[in-house]
Amino acid sequence: MATRLIIEAGRTERQYWRDLWKYRELFYFLAWRDLLVRYKQTTVGVAWSLIRPFLTTVVLTVVFGKLGKMPSGGVPYGLLVLCGMLPWQFFSTALSESGNSLVTNSNLISKVYFPRLIVPAGSVITSFVDFVISAAFLVVLMLWYHFVPPATVVLLPFFVVLAFAASLGVGLWIAALMVEYRDFRFIVPFVVQFGLYASPVAYLSSLVSDRYGDPYRLLYSLNPIVGVIDGFRWCILGGQNVFYWPGLLMSLLGTAFLLVTGIWYFRRTERTFADVI
Amino acid sequence: MSVSVIEVENLSKRYLIGHQRDARDALRHRLEAALRHPFKWLLNRRRQSQASREEFWALKDISFDVKQGDVVGIIGRNGAGKSTLLKILSRITEPTSGRICMDGRVASLLEVGTGFHQELTGRENIFLNGAILGMSKAEISRKFDEIVAFSEIEKFLDTPVKRYSSGMYVRLAFAVAAHLEPEILIVDEVLAVGDTEFQKKCLGKMSEVSRCGRTVLFVSHNMAAVRALCRTGVLLEAGRVIACDSIEAVAAMYMNRAAERISSPSVQLSKPRGGSDVWIESVHLLCDGQPGAKLEFGQELSLAVVFRAATPIQKPMIGYLIRSSRGENVVNANNNFLPSPGYAESVTEGTIICNLGALPLMAGSYSVSFWLGRNPEDQHYAEDILHFEVLEKDIWGNGKLPTRSLSCFWWPTEFEFSPNCLEVPLFNDISKPVAA
Numbered sequence: 001m002a003t004r005l006i007i008e009a010g011r012t013e014r015q016y017w018r019d020l021w022k023y024r025e026l027f028y029f030l031a032w033r034d035l036l037v038r039y040k041q042t043t044v045g046v047a048w049s050l051i052r053p054f055l056t057t058v059v060l061t062v063v064f065g066k067l068g069k070m071p072s073g074g075v076p077y078g079l080l081v082l083c084g085m086l087p088w089q090f091f092s093t094a095l096s097e098s099g100n101s102l103v104t105n106s107n108l109i110s111k112v113y114f115p116r117l118i119v120p121a122g123s124v125i126t127s128f129v130d131f132v133i134s135a136a137f138l139v140v141l142m143l144w145y146h147f148v149p150p151a152t153v154v155l156l157p158f159f160v161v162l163a164f165a166a167s168l169g170v171g172l173w174i175a176a177l178m179v180e181y182r183d184f185r186f187i188v189p190f191v192v193q194f195g196l197y198a199s200p201v202a203y204l205s206s207l208v209s210d211r212y213g214d215p216y217r218l219l220y221s222l223n224p225i226v227g228v229i230d231g232f233r234w235c236i237l238g239g240q241n242v243f244y245w246p247g248l249l250m251s252l253l254g255t256a257f258l259l260v261t262g263i264w265y266f267r268r269t270e271r272t273f274a275d276v277i
Numbered sequence: 278m279s280v281s282v283i284e285v286e287n288l289s290k291r292y293l294i295g296h297q298r299d300a301r302d303a304l305r306h307r308l309e310a311a312l313r314h315p316f317k318w319l320l321n322r323r324r325q326s327q328a329s330r331e332e333f334w335a336l337k338d339i340s341f342d343v344k345q346g347d348v349v350g351i352i353g354r355n356g357a358g359k360s361t362l363l364k365i366l367s368r369i370t371e372p373t374s375g376r377i378c379m380d381g382r383v384a385s386l387l388e389v390g391t392g393f394h395q396e397l398t399g400r401e402n403i404f405l406n407g408a409i410l411g412m413s414k415a416e417i418s419r420k421f422d423e424i425v426a427f428s429e430i431e432k433f434l435d436t437p438v439k440r441y442s443s444g445m446y447v448r449l450a451f452a453v454a455a456h457l458e459p460e461i462l463i464v465d466e467v468l469a470v471g472d473t474e475f476q477k478k479c480l481g482k483m484s485e486v487s488r489c490g491r492t493v494l495f496v497s498h499n500m501a502a503v504r505a506l507c508r509t510g511v512l513l514e515a516g517r518v519i520a521c522d523s524i525e526a527v528a529a530m531y532m533n534r535a536a537e538r539i540s541s542p543s544v545q546l547s548k549p550r551g552g553s554d555v556w557i558e559s560v561h562l563l564c565d566g567q568p569g570a571k572l573e574f575g576q577e578l579s580l581a582v583v584f585r586a587a588t589p590i591q592k593p594m595i596g597y598l599i600r601s602s603r604g605e606n607v608v609n610a611n612n613n614f615l616p617s618p619g620y621a622e623s624v625t626e627g628t629i630i631c632n633l634g635a636l637p638l639m640a641g642s643y644s645v646s647f648w649l650g651r652n653p654e655d656q657h658y659a660e661d662i663l664h665f666e667v668l669e670k671d672i673w674g675n676g677k678l679p680t681r682s683l684s685c686f687w688w689p690t691e692f693e694f695s696p697n698c699l700e701v702p703l704f705n706d707i708s709k710p711v712a713a
Contacts, residue, residue: 007368007377029408033394033401040396040437111391112409113368274370275292 016267020115030122034097035129049133053089057082060202070203075237076145082138083236084201084229087163090131091170091225092192098123098171099188102179106277116270117263120175124168138236150238159231162255166224169258172266179269179277199225204233205247218246224258227251280380282461282492283343283366288375290336290361335361337516339375343509348484348493350507350524352531357513359496360465363387366494367463381460381492384411388465390450395439399430399449402438406453420456427482428452455482462486463494504528542568542663549657554587556657557649558626562665570663574640574670574687580631580663584649592619594653595629598646600661607643607685608636613653637687639679640669 039045057078064070065077072080098120102109105119142149178184200207205226209217221227227248234243336358343349353359364370366377367385392409393402403424407417417424425431428449430441438446484506486493497503503510503524510527512520514534520527542562549556563579564572572578580597596611610631620627629649645663650656669678672687679687 005377005379005383007365007372007379009372009374023411025414026408029405029414033397033405036401037394037396107388108392108409110369111388112385114409114411271371274364 016115020117023114023118026114026118027122027125030118031125034123034126046133049130050137053082053085053134053137057085064202073204079141079145079147079237081202082141083233086131086134086138087228087232088196088199088201088225089134090127090163091167092195093130094124094127094167095170095174096188096192097127099174099178099184102175109277110274116273117266120171121168124164124171128164149236152235152238156235159228159235163228165259166228166255169255169262172262176266176269179273199223200229205230218250221247221250222254224251224254280345281342282345282380284378285339285341286376288336288339288365288377289334289373290365291373292333292335294331294333334516339518341511341518341521343492345492346490347509348495348507350503350510351494351496351513352503352510352527353513358516359513363463363465363496379461383461384457384459385463386454386465389447393438393450396437398437399434403453410454410457412457424452424456427455451479461492465496542570544662546659555590555593555649555651556585557647557659558583558585560647560663562663570665572665572667574667574672575635577635578633580645582629582647582649585626589623589625590651591623593649595649597631600644601641601685605685638667639685639687640667642666
């Protein structure tokens with residue numbers, strides 16, 4: 001026989017990763033479904049992924065740049081905000097979508113087998129596609145300001161991967177916790193709302209060290225998205241400020257920790273999903 | 278042909294039944310406990326979580342073999358563990374102990390249209406559902422036309438499935454599943470839906486699958502379908518394998534066991550876990566005052582309930598429900614709002630007899646459920662605990678029997694004929710103006 005399947009209490013780890021590879025097309029199909037469904041019966045459709053960051057950017061630019069007169073490090077404030085906005089919006093939608101994904105797909109979980117990791121990962125992919133579409137808006141804004149990005153822009157993909165890993169790590173944690181504790185349905189929107197201000201979306205992260213000193217900035221960098229946003233600004237807007245390496249290292253470590261523990265916790269609770277959900 | 282493709286060895290599945298109230302506050306309690314006594318919490322964590330939950334073995338030491346090309350019917354009453362077995366075989370949930378060995382590609386179909394999305398069109402859903410069931414994109418594209426032809430919905434391919442009739446929905450869903458081509462197919466009660474003609478088509482497709490040397494595991498309550506399709510059967514009862522033999526033998530055994538249950542006029546109950554402090558100890562069927570589960574038409578039926586109470590009670594609330602074999606509620610009554618006096622003094626045990634008189638029930642089998650308690654909110658509920666049979670009777674004395682499938686009650690009606698057209702006065706006739 002070509003394939004032999006053994007079912008036992010405590011399924012082997014190798015079988016799981018092999019299955020994940022076997023079902024790899026499902027990543028694509030679930031993301032494709034979510035994208036198709038999201039803009040069904042909407043008039044402007046995909047344009048929503050442009051309108052959302054546009055409006056938020058305008059509001060934050062006016063409030064922080066014009067009214068608050070925050071320092072921008074020599075670049076147009078709108079660009080500064082958008083460079084923070086794009087990774088933040090990716091992170092926050094990925095977070096809430098993947099967090100909810102297992103519960104909204106509970107009919108799948110209880111009726112058919114596939115590695116469950118695909119469900120939250122598919123949601124992160126969906127948010128990533130949105131992120132790529134919104135990135136077009138950044139290009140438009142750069143043309144508008146006649147802004148030419150420095151050579152460091154080629155390093156941007158690294159930070160995109162970092163953002164992806166951070167989203168997946170946190171998403172896995174929340175998805176697995178949500179199965180048993182629906183409290184996270186209320187916690188996540190709050191965290192997302194709070195995170196917009198706790199992350200350097202509308203201001204420069206150097207403000208933290210300017211005001212409170214470097215140790216606090218290191219602490220601040222524990223938020224994995226801080227390193228991502230700093231990286232985005234450094235790549236796209238250039239290094240007016242010296243790049244803060246300890247912060248990046250902190251974010252890298254934080255992201256790796258979240259991702260590894262996220263997978264570990266998800267795998268540990270996964271076997272009981274169908275019984276609990 | 279005699280190679281075992283599925284070997285199930287000592288398979289068990291345990292569920293921990295938590296109490297609903299605890300589960301809802303679990304996070305809060307755990308956080309509170311963890312914050313108050315962090316060390317104690319760490320030490321006691323495992324022990325506490327097991328103590329507050331109760332064990333329930335849905336499957337206990339199941340072992341059986343399935344040979345290649347076999348079509349196996351898994352039968353048993355509700356709660357016998359059929360669904361749990363299928364869930365473990367399809368890897369949705371893990372067994373607690375034991376081991377299964379399966380050779381070949383496995384596909385399971387526990388529900389028709391798993392993963393269908395209401396907003397997507399038929400075409401999109403074929404791809405989505407196929408991928409969820411484990412087909413590759415290339416495979417789906419190759420079989421696409423065949424699937425569409427089988428489902429007979431060509432015209433509506435680009436309509437969202439939310440606008441489909443339920444029949445179309447089921448046809449499309451089964452069409453996708455039928456083209457899976459696995460070596461082992463696991464099917465749950467999916468044929469309960471859809472019209473008769475389509476059911477036949479599905480059964481045909483499934484026996485075609487087995488003719489190609491594939492193995493099918495099939496669960497259904499439709500004994501006719503099980504007998505038509507399967508060659509061997511596995512009878513499950515309370516999480517154990519009772520028999521594993523040819524389908525005819527197993528089906529006969531299943532029927533006999535069902536009949537045995539029906540003919541017993543008395544059932545003893547065990548004290549319910551937690552909950553009500555008043556509980557039913559035993560229930561009895563009385564026909565014309567004598568214990569019996571076979572009722573002649575016109576005989577008087579009584580239901581006797583023996584109860585116990587932890588603390589004295591004067592007027593227990595009692596109710597019963599009689600259901601037909603088709604599942605319709607026939608009679609439902611309780612004493613909640615009756616001004617009956619109850620016991621003269623509070624008691625801790627006693628018998629309540631419900632006299633129903635001569636019920637004009639049509640011939641057929643019926644089940645009785647009871648509930649008993651101190652108040653309507655807190656009751657011991659015993660569902661479908663008693664079964665009785667009403668025997669056929671020549672009611673009109675002319676050798677013709679009333680058609681039992683049309684109604685639950687037989688009711689004498691006097692038919693009167695008149696040559697004239699009856700003039701019925703019309704009330705609220707709006708065609709005429711209201712007189713001032």
